[in-house]
Amino acid sequence: MNKIDYNILKLGDATLLSGEVLLNAKLAYKTYGSLNHDKSNVVLLPTFYTGTHERNEGFFGTNRAIDPEKHFIISINMFGNGLSSSPSNASPSQKGPFFPTITLWDNVYCQHKLISDHLNIKKIALVAGWSMAGCQAYQWASQFPDMVKAILPFCASAKTSHHNFVFLEGIKAALCADKDWNEGHYTSPPAKGLKAFARIYAGWAFSQTFYREELYKKLGFNTIEDLLLDWEKDHLENWDANNLLTKLATWQTNDISFGPHYNNDFKQALKSISARTIIIPCTQDLYFRPEDNMIEAQYIPNVEIRPYDSPFGHCVANPGNDIDFEIELDKGINDLLSF
Secondary structure: OOOOOEEEEEEEEEEEEOEEEEEEEEEEEEOOOOOOOOOOOOOEOOOOOOOOHHHHHHOOOOOOOOOOOOOOEEEEEEOOOOOOOOOOOOOHHHHHHHOOOEEEEEHHHHHHHHHHHHHHOOOOEEEEEEEEHHHHHHHHHHHOOOOOOOOEEEEEOOOOHHHHHHHHHHHHHHHOOOHHHHHOOOEEEOOHHHHHHHHHHHHOOHHHHHHOOHHHHHHHHOOOOHHHHHHHHHHHOOOOOOHHHHHHHHHHEEOOOOOOOOOOOOOHHHOOOOOOEEEOOOOOOOOOOHHHHHHOOOOOOOEEEEOOOOOHHHHHHOOOOOOOOOHHHHHHHHHOOOO
16 A cells, blocks of 8 residues: 555545535545547446555456456545545644544545546446445435446445444444554554454454355465454554544445435435446345345336345455356446446
8 A cells, every 4th residue: 555556636625514624635546548539438436445446456457347448447545545535644633533524425526526627527437336335336326416327336335224334333342442542542553453343344244154164265264263363464554543433434424315415315315316227235245235225226217136145245246256246247337338
């Protein structure tokens, strides 16, 4: 994450949905491929919870459904991930625990400024993404329905369910129980809290079948402890605690009806989505449940749900975990882009 291989758009002071102002807001992004003559080949890939634009590179490539030789791919880092504006890199008065609350509405509002005003793009062929990136796909389609032609959220939802909310409360509590967290005023990483956060998260990221059948061995881990130690290492080395908590709060407040357009009318927000929509849930995902997608689909006008069964659960979408899921994902993307 230290290698600077991306662009920064400086937005100035950005007024948020809460009324707070994000000082010196910036979006980190990277583009791949080239715009065609009529700018009709734009694919937007927001980032997911513990992702950056680099992690998104696993979702496209030569001869893939999203191909930089055919498409202009824009990968935008969400607020809080350490590259775009985050507690770890904010203006001094908003650093650490003083960082304002960020919603997905705020993320998409600022992403729209990048795409529409800075890149002068008026139509997006596809917004796709895994997990929180998929939540942003829903958000884009409802917040700017005339701009988005198609969306493909996978292992995601248009509104964070109560059960998903409680799961997040659990990992948050584990992190914040570390005395070194100090209400966000830590001077060195709260290591015990980050390790606890990672261990609990690993139990939700994969299914019961994944552990029962010892599928972690397919990922190169000899024991469960090896897997858990790898998760600990990732969180300790790559993620600032306040950044994780900022994005977690954004995740918990995910609801496409928040904001000035729909006044918390969730059904109306779903009905506003004019984009062709394919939703791919994993049937063994423990927190983005297919049942929630089924409820959403009752109100989205042009939607198809394609459930995919895998013991990898939520992490089925992590590039390299399940090649059959990758094939299914590419099929859905091709179906949407072929119109």
